[in-house]
Amino acid sequence: MNIGIYGYGNLGRGVEDSIKRNPDMKLCAVFTRRSPESLTIATEGVPVVSTADIMDWKDKIDVLIICGGSATDLPGMTPALAEHFNVIDSFDNHSSIPEHYARVDAVAKANGTVALISCGWDPGMFSVNRLYASCILPDGKDYTFWGKGVSQGHSDAIRRIDGVLDARQYTVPVAEALDAVRSGSQPELTTRQKHRRECFVVAEEGADKERITREIVTMPAYFEPYDTTVTFITPEEMKKNHSELPHGGNVIRTGVTGKDDCHKQVIEYKLTLDSNPEFTGSVLVCYARAVAKMAKRGDCGCKTVFDVAPADLSNADRSEIIAHLL
């Protein structure tokens, strides 16, 4: 299976790492908007190609894994590339997914390609688990918790404050809320009750730390609705203790069955990830396999994780997965 990576940031490198771990996959090229000469990738012997030359690769790639950002890259990139390639992206702006879906579907259907959007863990594996659980327990309630993990958007918001040199923000699920949900009591939880925010900040020398703290904790939408802690640290501490991108979270559905709803049933899916981009990349790679299989069967159009039968994610024989995993 010939794979191309389009965009070589954290996610692109995560995809590259995952391809090496899947013997049926071959990385053919990495496409970049930067000058190709400026880029050294982790896989030897694989060409780095300017995105301007991508049409030279039209018939050499089974699936193109698009590793752009959801805010400005993917809305244009995925439909444009789906005209010529089977593609997969990790578009994660939940409220805009229907719009993105419609745009990509039109192009993919018109050109006979398969384009799977919004893959990764949320959206992605969390979505699949929300769907499974809601189908199994129609009388129930869904909860999604995120963290403990680094939120890039919240970290960036802090960095824009005057006097801040660097910042890292962790989203942390509130333990009491998790316990209440797991009990099956179906609590109504406010934003503040579900998550708290931990901020680690490197300030400029002489900066007013009280003002910085106040600006963080009162920032509307980002921090104001949460209990937020701010800890000032040195650049050395930042580098030593906060240079990784861990993340994770929980999708929990609790429901009832039986006479007079007498029995509680709890389904929980939990991720604990040392590296968010490498895990997201790993999910993209196994769904790329499914995209290639769907395309080979003559299917086309925009797809989501909901459309993929689990067997299509696997490189193993059908008889093998039935014998060993069922």
Next chain:
Amino acid sequence: MNIGIYGYGNLGRGVEDSIKRNPDMKLCAVFTRRSPESLTIATEGVPVVSTADIMDWKDKIDVLIICGGSATDLPGMTPALAEHFNVIDSFDNHSSIPEHYARVDAVAKANGTVALISCGWDPGMFSVNRLYASCILPDGKDYTFWGKGVSQGHSDAIRRIDGVLDARQYTVPVAEALDAVRSGSQPELTTRQKHRRECFVVAEEGADKERITREIVTMPAYFEPYDTTVTFITPEEMKKNHSELPHGGNVIRTGVTGKDDCHKQVIEYKLTLDSNPEFTGSVLVCYARAVAKMAKRGDCGCKTVFDVAPADLSNADRSEIIAHLL
């Protein structure tokens, strides 16, 4: 969607409860090997029919949910019924699944029916989660824990001991083993390290409790490989505290990604069930929906949970699940 239930024990009643919670489903008939007059079911107005008369229902049922036992019922029942009906079963004898699959597949293909086997939670949702996790993290290790929950087979084994009036056996995962697995250290665990067994026994008056305890804890395969505790209780305590059928468990895969395998990634799926048969019934019902959809599309043959795209489990519109669950 017209559903028939074939067999009305704990599982059949669980299926019946779930059908009521799914507005697109209608229970048409319950089939029993007992005398139909002897059976009162929970749904008013639904006929109880002798299994001998099932052919009268050939064109009136979209999916027949077979609620027989794996040991002696399903190996013959599922292929026989798949000749005339789209069917689903919960065959759970893991080592015989390939054989059962082959037998059912031949009949279903020859007769143009869809037959989904080995559905429920293990096999079933646990299997799906083992497959997803192994595809996402090819460099990793799988662990399945069961419990805390009632094992019917182990309870029965105790009941066969001389002097025992009643017994209930709980399989309990060992907390230290769960912690070790969740740490991502990929431990090698023995049978004894993973689960322990708690037995509650009602003995005949004057029975030799020491002998009963010895016979339990030394029973090969069932108890000898485990740390087993035996507690003698009164018939009243048995009824009051041990009349439910809770169960559950965890499927955990831990794997590595990144340069030199530097990052640990942990995927966990966890069920905490007040009622094992009602949860299993709920899983069967939403997969019955998928069976009906597959049959409508003209598909046929033996299927497993691996073959079902999550969207096929849902009664909601495609656009709705994309907007609200993705």
